[in-house]
Amino acid sequence: xxxxxxxxxxxxxxxxxxxxxxxxxxxxxxxxxxxxxxxxxxxxxxxxxxxxxxxxxxxxxxxxxxxxxxxxxxxxxxxxxxxxxxxxxxxxxxxxxxxxxxxxxxxxxxxxxxxxxxxxxxxxxxxxxxxxxxxxxxxxxxxxxxxxxxxxxxxxxxxxxxxxxxxxxxxxxxxxxxxxxxxxxxxxxxxxxxxxxxxxxxxxxxxxxxxxxxxxxxxxxxxxxxxxxxxxxxxxxxxxxxxxxxxxxxxxxxxxxxxxxxxxxxxxxxxxxxxxxxxxxxxxxxxxxxxxxxxxxxxxxxxxxxxxxxxxxxxxxxxxxxxxxxxxxxxxxxxxxxxxxxxxxxxxxxxxxxxxxxxxxxxxxxxxxxxxxxxxxxxxxxxxxxxxxxxxxxxxxxxxxxxxxxxxxxxxxxxxxxxxxxxxxxxxxxxxxxxxxxxxxxxxxxxxxxxxxxxxxxxxxxxxxxxxxxxxxxxxxxxxxxxxxxxxxxxxxxxxxxxxxxxxxxxxxxxxxxxxxxxxxxxxxxxxxxxxxxxxxxxxxxxxxxxxxxxxxxxxxxxxxx
Numbered sequence: 126x127x128x129x130x131x132x133x134x135x136x137x138x139x140x141x142x143x144x145x146x147x148x149x150x151x152x153x154x155x156x157x158x159x160x161x162x163x164x165x166x167x168x169x170x171x172x173x174x175x176x177x178x179x180x181x182x183x184x185x186x187x188x189x190x191x192x193x194x195x196x197x198x199x200x201x202x203x204x205x206x207x208x209x210x211x212x213x214x215x216x217x218x219x220x221x222x223x224x225x226x227x228x229x230x231x232x233x234x235x236x237x238x239x240x241x242x243x244x245x246x247x248x249x250x251x252x253x254x255x256x257x258x259x260x261x262x263x264x265x266x267x268x269x270x271x272x273x274x275x276x277x278x279x280x281x282x283x284x285x286x287x288x289x290x291x292x293x294x295x296x297x298x299x300x301x302x303x304x305x306x307x308x309x310x311x312x313x314x315x316x317x318x319x320x321x322x323x324x325x326x327x328x329x330x331x332x333x334x335x336x337x338x339x340x341x342x343x344x345x346x347x348x349x350x351x352x353x354x355x356x357x358x359x360x361x362x363x364x365x366x367x368x369x370x371x372x373x374x375x376x377x378x379x380x381x382x383x384x385x386x387x388x389x390x391x392x393x394x395x396x397x398x399x400x401x402x403x404x405x406x407x408x409x410x411x412x413x414x415x416x417x418x419x420x421x422x423x424x425x426x427x428x429x430x431x432x433x434x435x436x437x438x439x440x441x442x443x444x445x446x447x448x449x450x451x452x453x454x455x456x457x458x459x460x461x462x463x464x465x466x467x468x469x470x471x472x473x474x475x476x477x478x479x480x481x482x483x484x485x486x487x488x489x490x491x492x493x494x495x496x497x498x499x500x501x502x503x504x505x506x507x508x509x510x511x512x513x514x515x516x517x518x519x520x521x522x523x524x525x526x527x528x529x530x531x532x533x534x535x536x537x538x539x540x541x542x543x544x545x546x547x548x549x550x551x552x553x554x555x556x557x558x559x560x561x562x563x564x565x566x567x568x569x570x571x572x573x574x575x576x577x578x579x580x581x582x583x584x585x586x587x588x589x590x591x592x593x594x595x596x597x598x599x600x601x602x603x604x605x606x607x608x609x610x611x612x613x614x615x616x617x618x619x620x621x622x623x624x625x626x627x628x629x630x631x632x633x634x635x636x637x638x639x640x641x642x643x644x645x646x647x648x649x650x651x652x653x654x655x656x657x658x659x660x661x662x663x664x665x666x667x668x669x670x671x672x673x674x675x676x677x678x679x680x681x682x683x684x685x686x687x
Contacts (some may be wrong), residue, residue: 154259161258162251166452169212175219175266177204182271183220183439184227186432191536191572192228193517196560200541200577201513202480209479210522212449214261216272217347217435218442222522225443229520231534231572232465239364240444241460241523246361247448253359254448260353261442264346267339272435275340279425282337285330287418290411293319297410320409327408334417341420342387344431348373348380351434354441365437372437375430379423385416447522454526456484461519462531469493469533469573469607471512476527478511479518485643486527487511491626494601494608498615498650499630504643505611506541508630509577512609513539516575535575535607538564554585561597568606576601578610581617595620618649 164170184192193203207226213219230237247254296319304312354362355369385407407413424431451458456477470492477484487508489495497505511526516537519525540560564576581594591614598617601608602624610625618627629650632639639654639661656676660669678686 157259157262158255161255164212165251165254165449168453169208169449173212173214174208175211175213176269178269179216179271179274180207180220180223181227182273183217183435184224185271186273187224187228187436189228189231191231193226193537194563196563197513197537197539198227200539201510201517203514203517206479206514206518210446210450212446213442214258214266214445215264215347215438215442216266216343217264217439218261218446219266220271220273221436221439222443222446224439225521226517229517229535229537230463231520231536233463233534237523240440243361243441243444244448244451244523247445248452253361254445256357257354257441257445260350261438261445264343264350264438267343272340272343275336275343276428276431278336278340279421279428282333282421284418284421287415290415293323294410294412323409323411327411327414330411330414334414337421338387338417341383341417341424344376344424345380345383345387347431347434347438348376351438354438362441365441368433369437372430372434375427376423376434379420379427382416383420386413386420443522447524450522451524456486456526457528459525459527459529460523461525462529463519464531464533466533470531471575471607472529472531473512473515473525473527474529476511476515476525476530478507479514479526481507487643487645489628489645494598494606494610494621494625495628496598496617496621496625497609497611497628497630497645498613498618499611500613500632500639500650500652500654502639503630503632503641504645505630506579507643508645509539509541509579509609509611513537513575513577532575534572536567536572537575537577538567539577539579540564541577541579554582557582564606565597565600568604574606576606576608578608581610581612581614587614590614591616591620599624615649 164173198204203226207223210226211219211222213222247257297316300312300316300319302312303315351369352373355366355373358366457475470490472490474488474490475486476488477486485504489512497508499505515525515527515530516532516535519530519532520534520537540557561578561582564574568574578598581598582590585593594612594614595617598608598610598621602621608625621627627649628645628647630641630643630645631650631652632641632654633652639658656669656672659672660666675687678684
């Protein structure tokens with residue numbers, strides 16, 4: 126009777142734990158739905174910020190012949206731009222979004238049309254948006270490194286045979302038979318010895334396979350959610366559903382019985398106290414290690430299926446992220462007009478930088494290179510980055526931060542925020558000319574080059590800087606390179622006026638300060654605020670006056686004299 130009462134109490138406790146767990150899951154789901162509703166139309170919240178670790182895994186495995194190189198990625202602060210675009214809920218989504226930005230398209234593709242259709246569907250259909258948000262949230266962001274780095278670890282692990290584990294299970298069975306049919310004490314001692322050996326060896330083996338279990342858990346969640354997407358049968362994702370179904374079937378052997386290795390909490394991200402009991406069972410019997418070895422063999426055979434799932438699920442999560450990004454753009458956006466017709470015409474109307482909350486919008490229209498002059502802090506560098514980022518986002522996520530963007534497909538390069546390479550022993554000038562050389566070497570590709578250069582050859586003396594800069598920029602103009610460059614050397618405006626359109630930014634002295642409107646204007650700069658600023662901060666008036674007169678004499682005669 127007491128035994129029945131005890132069993133009833135245990136059953137009641139387990140039922141209560143189960144019901145509480147279900148209630149908590151429902152509460153958490155409702156809270157998350159409310160949260161993602163509120164996030165639509167706003168900048169990404171802190172919970173969505175990527176750790177930055179492992180983002181490049183998918184990119185390294187799938188990068189195209191042309192991709193945004195490290196110098197350009199750093200010059201344009203594209204890691205910060207990525208954070209602004211990133212609303213992804215899964216590691217797969219983040220890696221795919223990063224891949225898109227690092228690999229702008231260089232030609233027309235059917236994928237662009239599909240991408241645009243999906244993004245538009247997510248923007249207009251809230252139910253679809255919320256449903257997929259929950260699916261990708263269930264996959265989650267759990268890795269410190271890329272999933273591809275973990276998959277590569279599979280080749281480094283020399284797994285043990287299951288023979289010893291099966292032998293120990295058989296020994297346990299024999300121990301129970303001896304306890305019941307022959308000698309309880311001997312059988313019990315044999316069972317304890319088997320348990321003791323399993324416990325001691327368990328932690329040694331578990332330490333070796335733990336990194337792989339994290340990978341397996343992620344693949345299981347990815348597989349379960351891929352199956353859910355496929356089962357939804359939404360016609361808008363028919364192609365993706367069909368491909369996911371094939372991968373899911375290929376992976377049936379991997380996920381079947383995976384609960385033996387991993388508690389549901391590891392597979393779906395939720396918590397369940399009952400899993401503690403199963404952990405002890407695993408420890409005593411090694412059934413999870415046996416299952417691990419079988420899953421290990423299965424996964425190694427189906428790496429291609431995992432990659433296909435990551436590609437499809439990552440792409441949908443990235444598309445969902447872009448829909449959130451577009452909805453958050455209070456300053457507007459447009460769908461770019463990209464062509465392959467050989468035109469060099471670059472047109473951007475009301476373009477702005479994504480990281481400036483209250484931007485000054487600028488318009489540019491040109492079919493040849495652009496040279497921009499102006500003083501420091503007038504807006505030259507920001508304008509260069511605005512044009513470059515718009516080109517990359519237009520060719521990657523089909524989104525222009527402008528009322529209009531029309532241009533050819535470009536391969537985008539920059540040479541802007543350079544610094545001395547102390548480790549490599551290169552001076553600033555050497556770093557500069559190497560950076561420019563890589564752009565010259567890139568010009569023979571399939572798509573034309575669009576390059577951005579800030580302060581051409583600032584690392585050398587005036588005479589050599591102007592002569593070398595003029596010839597490099599002239600070479601760009603005569604070849605298949607569309608160059609937008611900024612400089613302080615007003616002489617270049619005169620030297621290059623036949624092959625570059627000349628623009629400038631300027632500030633106006635008001636009292637003891639300079640005010641900038643950050644608006645692009647035609648022609649070369651006409652003010653010398655650098656000298657005026659000497660007076661503002663208290664330099665001797667004679668220095669300021671003499672400097673102004675010296676500059677005027679040079680403009681009139683072309684000769685420097687004190």
